[in-house]
Amino acid sequence: MNNIYIPAWHYRAPGIVQRTWGWSPVEEMILLSLDRSPGTINHVSETLKIPRQVVGSTVARLMQFGLVEVRLAPRPVLVTSSIGHDFIRTGRALPERSADREIGISVVYEKVGLSVFRTRDVDTIPVTKLPAKGAIIRFPEGEPPETNYSMMQRVNEFMVGMLRPGEWLRGVQANSSFLEARFLVLDLDEVGSGVFPQGASDQLVEALKATIKTGVLPKTTTPPPERPVSIQTRLSASDIVVGAEQHLQRFEQIVGAAKSNVFVLSTFVASQSDEQGRDRRDRIVRALEDACRRGVRCHLFFGTSLDRSKHAAAMQELYLRLSAVRQTRGFLLVQRDPVESHAKFLVADDGHDGAVVMMGSCNWLHSPFSAVEVSAELREPNAVAEGLDLLREIVSRLSSASRSVEALLFMASELRRQRNMLSTSEEAEAPAATLTILLAADHERLLRVAAHDAQQRFVCCTNKVGANMVPALFDPAEIAGRRLSDVRIYYSRRTGPVKRSHVTKHRERLHGIVDLTGVPEPQLHAKFLAWDADHVVVSSLNWGSQSGLEDNPLDEIGLYLEGPKLATSLLKTFERELE
Structure with missing residues (x-):
């Protein structure tokens, strides 16, 4: 052969x-009838000319979903519940059966x-x-x-x-x-x-x-690399979170609302004996303890492969503390191997068939919450599904994370299905922003494009400046500064061979072109780029000390957000944090 x-x-x-089912016209008719005129099954059957058996089985289904209830006084009758009443008045689709x-x-x-x-x-x-x-x-x-x-x-x-x-x-x-x-x-x-x-x-x-x-054998094919994904979404200025206390509050709110799953990816993990910022960081642990008590599955990851044993030991300490809350077998999924990514994630279901994703600069399991942080919060289903996919791809490197990968897959699939079933009125709503996912090597390309395209201002905040600060950040900023009057770079720390004198030399060279500002207190842990009024990138990348590599695309993740006044609002809030 x-x-x-x-x-x-x-x-x-x-x-x-x-398999999902919607609601039939008969079911909706009965619900509307009981909303207008509470009564018995016989009353509904006679009013709508529907067989009593059909009315009885339909009412049973409506009661199962909490849409109809029995009111006992002044006489027992069936009536639309407050939930059913709200569905009717707000025009929302009835809850699906599945x-x-x-x-x-x-x-x-x-x-x-x-x-x-x-x-x-x-x-x-x-x-x-x-x-x-x-x-x-x-x-x-x-x-x-x-x-x-x-x-x-x-x-x-x-x-x-x-x-x-x-x-x-x-x-x-x-x-x-x-x-x-x-x-x-x-x-x-x-x-x-x-x-x-x-x-x-x-x-x-x-x-x-x-x-x-x-007679020549064919060659194997490599799947084409995925380019940055751009989607239309809804996002307001308040969804860009700025400040340490603000991040703590959002963590408590998001984890506190979760009913099924919470995922945390932090580059580092602090030891339980670490005194720096212990009281503030304890709020993070207490929020996770409360989630464990409610039976929420908590999936915890760390990113760095540096000092691997140190962070694995700290993760084990956190596991022991959380597992003491209740019998957590199957509910506490803690990974003690790094995912080798600098990205930072907080993901949770929102308790109402949706989910929320926060990405940015905050090391949730390590931060003393004294530095200025910036993160973006996504709640629109399409954008959240993209965030879930990113986290799933990052953590899938660990064979022990299969249950977490599976949960993220299911959540993203459900959100996309919901998005595809939005009502016409929701689909007609004008999107408030465009979201583009940036992988590691995409950051430098976009920064250079922004330096050339900016028409009003160009502002970058990086935690560190290091060996590559000139080609990676100072040179593009200089290009923008020779055209614009408002070009700023903020930083807090120096790393590698860079000394204070090196930065001072560049500050003097760029005087009148780029405002190069070192901010020792409060420390700036934020990593963002903002230009003109509408363009913002919230990222995990230290623009002034790191370069994103093509061969490790998930090492850094950025969100490029374009929407009305996003940059203006971010900079105003950021400047207040520096006062």
């Missing part, structure tokens, strides 16, 4: 499919045309059973292997349109998944006759046709 062997990955996992079912997912992903096949539709063999010679395409050297995370992404795309009407894939159960490198086996005689497996990509088809024609 004339076979060709193509490198592939076999992925198998349980998938959770949810049911989950588990399905088996088994797919093969090949590396030439990047096709995804159902396993039952193709033949594969283990790597150990590959023939000694023949038409064999090898796995690409140096390319990282597929992961549970990357395969989950492909499964989500593959399953679109394959489910029953009203169903959607909530996600896969990563802790029960299986991933194996194999080889896809195709018969070139069948391919030459035009027989391809169902789901073969155009790229695979063309590559195989070329092989038959020329």
Whole structure:
């Protein structure tokens, strides 16, 4: 048989499919009738000319969702509850009914045309059973292997349109998944006759046709890198949080409202014996303790691989303190290995079928909360789903974080489904901002573009200035300063070989062009870029001391926000913190 062997990955996992139901006209009629005129099942049946049995079962469903209740005085009648009354008066959609079912997912992903096949539709063999010679395409050297995370992404795309009407894939159960490198086996005689497996990509088809024609084996394909994602969202100036106390308050509010999951990624973790800022940091721990008491799952991560054992020990101390609150088995998911990212996240459900994401400069599990911090808070479903995807990709590096990865996947899927089902009035609402996700290497490119494009002002705040401060920050600022009258750089600390005299020399050189301001107190831990009235980047990157690397895109995360007066408002609040 004339076979060709193509490198592939076999992925198998349980998938959770949810079916949702809306409400029928009969159910809405009965709800409206009881809102206008409370009564009995017989009364509703006679008024609406609907069989009594149908009214009875419908009322039972409405009561199950808290939309209808029994009022006992002055006589027992059925009546719309306050919840049902609110749904009617505000024009909101009634709460959906849903049911989950588990399905088996088994797919093969090949590396030439990047096709995804159902396993039952193709033949594969283990790597150990590959023939000694023949038409064999090898796995690409140096390319990282597929992961549970990357395969989950492909499964989500593959399953679109394959489910029953009203169903959607909530996600896969990563802790029960299986991933194996194999080889896809195709018969070139069948391919030459035009027989391809169902789901073969155009790229695979063309590559195989070329092989038959020329005898030259095709090459594997690397998926194209993802560029910064831009989405339309709703965001106001108050969603950019400035200040230490403000971050503490937001943490307490967000974690206090959570009912199911809280995720915290902090670059560092403070020891429980660390006295610096202990009282303020204790508010963070108490908020997590309260969440544990309520049965909220708390997923805790740290980012740095420097002093790894020190931060792992501090995370273990935090685990012991939180686990003392209640029996936390399954509810306290604490990672003692670093995710190797400088990004900082706070993520939680909002207790009302939504979620909130905060990203910025704050090290939630380490900060003494005495420095000026800046973070952006996202609540609009589309933007939050993007934030969840970022955090999921960061933490998926840890095999022990599979349950956290799964929870983030399910949350993002639910938010996107809700976003797609928004009412027409909500969709017609003009977006207040554009959000672009910046990965590590995107920061420097955008800063240089901003330095050339700014028309009114250019302001950057970095915690540190270091060895690369001139090419990374001072030079672009000088370009802006030769055109504009308001160009500022704020910093608090020096790092590496940089001494006070070095910065003083550049301050004198840039006098009248760039206002280079060192602020020792309060320390500026914030990392942001603001230009003109509407443009803001909130980031984890120290613009004046670090460079984002192409080969580690998730090491730094920034949010580029463009919306009315966002920069103006941020700078006004920031300047108040410095007074």
